[in-house]
Amino acid sequence: MNYPSRLIEDAVSEISRLPGIGKKTALRLALHLLKRDEQQTRGLSEALLKMRTQTCYCVKCHNISDEALCNICKNPKRDTSIICVVVDTRDVLAIEATSQFKGLYHVLGGIISPLEGIGPSDLNIDSLLKRIEEAPADERVQEIILALSPTMEGDTTAFYLQKKLKPSEVKVSTIARGIPIGGDLEYADEITLGRSIVSRVAYD
Amino acid sequence: MNYPSRLIEDAVSEISRLPGIGKKTALRLALHLLKRDEQQTRGLSEALLKMRTQTCYCVKCHNISDEALCNICKNPKRDTSIICVVVDTRDVLAIEATSQFKGLYHVLGGIISPLEGIGPSDLNIDSLLKRIEEAPADERVQEIILALSPTMEGDTTAFYLQKKLKPSEVKVSTIARGIPIGGDLEYADEITLGRSIVSRVAYD
Numbered sequence: 001m002n003y004p005s006r007l008i009e010d011a012v013s014e015i016s017r018l019p020g021i022g023k024k025t026a027l028r029l030a031l032h033l034l035k036r037d038e039q040q041t042r043g044l045s046e047a048l049l050k051m052r053t054q055t056c057y058c059v060k061c062h063n064i065s066d067e068a069l070c071n072i073c074k075n076p077k078r079d080t081s082i083i084c085v086v087v088d089t090r091d092v093l094a095i096e097a098t099s100q101f102k103g104l105y106h107v108l109g110g111i112i113s114p115l116e117g118i119g120p121s122d123l124n125i126d127s128l129l130k131r132i133e134e135a136p137a138d139e140r141v142q143e144i145i146l147a148l149s150p151t152m153e154g155d156t157t158a159f160y161l162q163k164k165l166k167p168s169e170v171k172v173s174t175i176a177r178g179i180p181i182g183g184d185l186e187y188a189d190e191i192t193l194g195r196s197i198v199s200r201v202a203y204d
Numbered sequence: 205m206n207y208p209s210r211l212i213e214d215a216v217s218e219i220s221r222l223p224g225i226g227k228k229t230a231l232r233l234a235l236h237l238l239k240r241d242e243q244q245t246r247g248l249s250e251a252l253l254k255m256r257t258q259t260c261y262c263v264k265c266h267n268i269s270d271e272a273l274c275n276i277c278k279n280p281k282r283d284t285s286i287i288c289v290v291v292d293t294r295d296v297l298a299i300e301a302t303s304q305f306k307g308l309y310h311v312l313g314g315i316i317s318p319l320e321g322i323g324p325s326d327l328n329i330d331s332l333l334k335r336i337e338e339a340p341a342d343e344r345v346q347e348i349i350l351a352l353s354p355t356m357e358g359d360t361t362a363f364y365l366q367k368k369l370k371p372s373e374v375k376v377s378t379i380a381r382g383i384p385i386g387g388d389l390e391y392a393d394e395i396t397l398g399r400s401i402v403s404r405v406a407y408d
Contacts (some may be wrong), residue, residue, distance in 0.1 A: 002300050004262075004293060005270045011255035014248040018233050029222050031293060033256055034268065041256035044218040045249040051215035051239055052245035060207075064238065066209045089208060089235060096206050 060131070062107040062124045064089050072105060078138040079103045085128065085161065086147050087111050087154075095147060103145075104133065105203040111148065119120075120160055128161075132168050143171040148176055264335070266311040266328045268293050276300075276309060281305045284343040289332065289365065290351050291315050291358075301349060307349075310335065315352065316361040324364055332365075336372050347375040354381055 003009040015026035033041045058070035082103030106125045132141045148154035178196035205211035219230035262274035286307030312327045336345045352358035383402035
C-alpha cells in the first residue's frame with residue numbers, strides 16, 4: 001500500500017509486528033491515535049517502554065514483577081508448602097482470579113515443544129527442583145500442583161516434571177480434567193468424558 | 205484482575221484503550237513484547253509518538269501528510285479537474301490501490317451523524333467549496349465524485365454535499381452501487397439488486 005506519510009507507514013509496520021494484528025487493523029489503530037488527544041499516544045508509548053525496560057522476573061517464582069521478589073512470594077499469608085507450576089503470567093492471573101489457591105507459584109516460562117525447539121533446559125525447571133531442595137525446614141514444600149493445559153505439549157511437560165520430581169518425595173498432583181461447569185455431557189468429547197469417569201469424585 | 209506488576213497494569217490499561225482491544229488481548233500483547241527483544245518495544249513506542257507528533261494534514265485535501273502539501277496534491281501528473289470526496293485516509297488508500305483514479309482527493313475527516321453529534325461544520329466541507337471557487341483558470345474543477353459508504357450517514361452527507369455543490373455548477377457523481385464482483389445474484393439484498401437494475405450500464 002502507498003501510505004500518505006512515511007511516519008504512518010513506520011507506525012503501521014511496527015504495530016503489525018504484534019501477534020494477531022494485520023496491516024489493516026494496524027492502520028485503523030494508527031488513525032484512531034491520530035484522531036485522539038496527543039496525550040493518549042504519549043501515555044501508550046511511555047507505558048510500553050517503561051513496562052519493557054523496568055519490569056523483571058521474580059527471583060523465586062519467575063513471575064513478572066516490579067521488584068526482585070514478587071507480591072505473591074512476598075506475601076506472608078501465602079502457604080509456602082504448596083507450589084502451583086504454570087506456563088506463564090496469564091495462568092497465574094487466571095488461577096488468582098478463582099481465589100481457590102493460597103499457595104505459591106512457579107512460572108516455567110514456556111512448555112516443552114520439540115517442534116518449536118523448546119527443551120527442558122529452556123524452562124525454569126532446575127530452579128523449581130532447587131527451590132524444593134533448599135527450602136528451609138519451616139517452609140518445606142509438601143505438594144506440587146501441575147496446572148498445565150491438557151495438550152500434547154502440556155502432557156509431555158507434566159510427564160517430564162513428574163519424573164524429575166520423583167526423587168524429592170514431594171506429592172505431585174495435576175488440576176482435574178473433566179466436564180466444564182455449564183458444559184453439556186452430550187457435546188463433551190470422548191477423552192474428556194472418559195477421564196471424568198475415571199477421575200470420579202465420591203460424595204462426602 | 206490482580207496484575208503482578210504495576211507497570212504491566214499501566215501498559216495493559218493503555219493498550220486496551222485502543223478500539224477493539226480488550227483487557228485479555230492487551231495482556232497478551234504486553235506479554236508478547238516482554239518476551240521479545242527490547243528493541244522491538246522501543247521501535248513501536250518511538251514510531252507511535254513520532255507519528256502522532258510529526259504528521260500533519262495536507263492544507264489542500266486534508267489527507268494525512270508529512271509535509272504541508274501531501275504527495276498526491278504535489279504530484280504534477282494528477283488530474284486537477286476531478287476531485288474524489290472521501291471520509292478518511294483509509295478510503296484514499298483503498299481507492300489508490302485500485303489504480304483507477306488519477307484525480308485529487310478531498311478528505312472530509314468524518315461523516316454527518318446526528319447521533320454522534322457530528323454536523324456539517326465539523327467536516328472539511330467549507331474548504332472543499334473554497335477549493336472549487338478559488339481554483340486558478342488552468343486547474344478548474346469539473347467533476348466531484350462522492351465516494352461515501354451507502355449507509356444512512358453516507359447518504360445524508362452525500363445529499364448535503366449535493367445541495368451545497370449545486371450553485372458551483374460542477375458535475376457531481378457518486379461511485380456505482382451494484383453487485384460486487386464475485387458476488388452471487390441470489391444472495392444480494394433487494395436494495396442493492398434494485399439499484400443495480402436502475403443504474404444498469406449499456407454495452408458499448
